[in-house]
Amino acid sequence: MRKEIWFGLSILLAIVVGLFVLMPAPADMTNGHLGLLMLALVVVAIMLGFPTAFTLMGMGMMFAWFAFHSSDPSQATQLTLDLMVQRAYSVMANDVLISIPLFIFMGYLVERANLIERLFKSLHIAMARVPGSLAVATIVTCAIFATATGIVGAVVTLMGLLALPAMLKAGYSTQLSAGCITAGGCLGILIPPSVLLIVYGATAGVSVVKLYAGALFPGIMLAGLYVAYVVIVAKLKPAWAPPLPAAERIVALPEYTQAIPGAYHKGAVPGLMRAIKGPLAANVPSRTLMSNLFVALLPALAFAAIMGVSYRMATAPEAAPTELVEMGAQQDVDASSSGDSGGLQEPPAEGSLAEPPSEGALAAPPVEGAATPPVVSAPSAPAGPEAMEAASRIPAQEPLAKPASNTFWIVLAVGAAAMLLFYIFFSFARLEIFKMLLGSLFPLAIMILAVLGSIVFGLATPTEAAAMGAFGGLILAIAYRRFNFNLLRESAHLATKTTAMVCWLFVGSSIFSAAFALLGGQEIINAWVLGMNLTPVQFMLLAQVIIFLLGWPLEWTEIIVIFMPIFVPLLAHFNIDPLFFGLLVAMNLQTAFLSPPVAMSAFYLKGVAPPHVTLNQIFMGMLPFMAIQVLGIVLLYAFPAIGLWLPSVLYK
Template identity: 65%
Template structure:
């Protein structure tokens, strides 16, 4: 029987892992529990590569090796399993996972992706490689709203791949754009992967979301620049759209008065007061005009709101309380002074201490008789007088620059807005902006501290309901399928956590963690060398393993070493999040390739899909290097908001 290349690769990799462990055990003078822990780690990787379920493999291996670590004490082994499961299930952070997943499945079944892709590729018709660029934008937006890589890649494979192939796009470029864009959902918040890393490494999920926002946008931008560059250098790989694919059919009522009009706004205003609207209902004209004026209205509201914020009076000092004065205001020392240099001494005459004189000897302190009595009328007038109003601040130069830039952009929008573009804008209003509103509501409430991730996930689930209802897709079957798939995915993640907790406990009991730390510390690595070593290992592990397995198995090994090398766990998590994109794009596992192959035409081979994914893997490495060279890309927003 002839084996496929990917099977040969997998078996070879497993053989290398086992051979490496055999060499380590063979060179050891004595086999310690730490070596047994390394053997357990190797067997876990091999078993997962052979196709065994990850969660139950972790639990099974963990219990077997825990039993060995406890010297065959069954009671302690069962106690550890129960305690690990209880600790995981009582983690509040994990509550947000089923809610985010449920939101994703509802949005997926609202059938927004077809309208979103069509409106985006029409809006970008003049951009080189417009179909591939629109595919990346659609994947990024839809993957952000759903977070389900398989669903996004499958739907875009059904929707975008035939259209790109029909337009003459290269198979490799088309496949690479779909698979790379579909994987952005595991990086751009709200991402389940960041929740899993935060719960594993003990890092705030809120800060991870804020930190991953700009790296995710940077990676998506690099993808788009690569596609545009390929389209400019090799136009045959991404030819321009045919004229019939750029045009939009106008509604009949609009076509009656739009003929020959270059700009939509003047034509609508003229139609309202002229004879051209004789056959067009006034209500239709007013609705079109409302859509045209919507950007101007939004711009005015944003400008006025921002002006109120930047010109709000500064908070003044707290009002003084009557009777309190500054320390040292009436004294000669000017406040608190150091005691005399001679040190503390007994007061003079301490040996003859006696009771104070009688009450008749007590008098007012000196100067008290000089204070005039308070006038009741004056005091009442002072109490009734309104406080002095704080003066409003003038708007800073940055505000006016922003308003001027927005005004210029708004004028350019109306100068270029034809009736064809108006129809495209209306398509965007019904597909792009609802999703963006949902995403920004969820992310904004988390990043700005208005809600916890769990509360924001509940808002997102409600938003998914509203979107599905608005697009008339909220049926009993849709809700039932979404609930079933949510329960299935959430159970998988939670069992992974339970298995990881048991496995990590067994690994620590056997001394494997200590052995790994001693090995790493013995190399006397610098911070840069440690980060390079860890990222290379994660990159290699991304070939045979998925991101869930890498996080729950190997992050508990790397995280304890971060303090020694002075690495911020938040920054390390962002590097890992970028690196874990390779888990979906690197053969032989590369699940995104298999999702796409399952829905692609027969002439599209798996090797062509793999070849198309390789340049995007190179872009991921560039993104990791940029994040390391400029950490502010990921750390600026969390530091601005929370530190």
């Protein structure tokens, strides 16, 4: 029997033994203990291979009937069936879940359009001089493709077919190659648009928009840590990641460059401009030269457009003060400023006592020649069309533009210097690499930025952005001439299957959580955790260790839908932000795909790897990347601004 099977059976046996040891005698068991028994039995049933969704539903219905039967035996069956219907309807009415099938459909369209092959080849050539270039290109490709699809199995499988043979042929270590593919494929769990974040947001009641904004920088940080590890390994152990031969670093130039002397080492922009003006390329059509010059100037044009928009935003005048006054406020002001004029006053009381006027009282003699100044009332404003016409002739004062800040000018100067340096070294070979990236990387990047930008900046809801992403996937498939009826049918069929699985998981989780709460299992866990008098740091460590250990026997879906409803109610007691907790969980749950015995990424890769690549080698290659994930969790916890800065800036 294989080692991973023994490992899984040992965990299963430990759960069963712990269940019998820790549970009280049947005579002393309460409903809360039945809830804990249900939780343990669900984990055991899932490890034995039973479908997760229907295991949750079955266990939830059975133990919910026990809970209702203990209080009202005559209504137990009816209440249990009502609970099932209500929980299923609540899941159906959750509009956040609509984005799941659309994002999944977008991912399958991008996968079927075969964009990953173009992307990997262009990144491989662009990073040819970086140590461990093949492994670095693999991680970057996995990160971009995982962001576009969010489907771990698809990314790992395709990169196993494409990158693993190339790395093994180049002499890369099997462990390093396997680790790069499996760890890079799991980045789709964390980097938005992630289905996991949608599921967590719907389960924990956290805004998916804020989760997407918060997960962006931690995902980039984790991918950067992977790349840094590969570069360090390639430097310290060149035998594990040998550099590419010089022949493979040379980029073939097109025919038109043959008419330009020394084109390979000459700057692309000056060379093209001289060829257009002079007789250097007389036999080359001017349309070819102009189109290549336009492509070469695209970075400068993009930089100018971005800085122009930034300048308009930075110098935009302040919003003019509005003249709208809250109802009732003007009357209060008038009443306070005009005294008793026009205001409601207490009427004089009839028959009340008052000081009688004194006859013959001394009074100041009148001053001769003095007259009482007449009371001049303020002229009333003219009414009618004449007044409106006169007011319209008064020129409105335009708000003055603000001067640009020093930060803008510093960014402009640094960016201009960087663009100048870029074009000094921008040769014809780099122009060809740029055109390859323009046809593979940039379309995906634009689609991803459009989807994420519309969500993060509040231009669209996640559902609307997912619909836009699905439409963008169709456009990409058509643009790359991969679109046909079979592609559309397969993508729709796979998206429907995956969506059905996720939605049934939600239904099962909702029924399970309700039964767990009815039995009082949540109260027992709350009392147990609070009775330990943990500090917030200790509770966070305990929760993350439990989630890390749960990643061994369970997948992330089971962990989210089963255990997050148990952890989330405890966060308020320890003053922990559910958003921050969700980011830590999302980073931690990547271990569910990398930790044995489940380690689905390892099995995805093993299914397409050459026969000589063993499962143990794949597991050994994943271990360093699991350690990097733990380091990423520590960095995120030590510096919460990595995940909370962007949501705090965008959603004050």
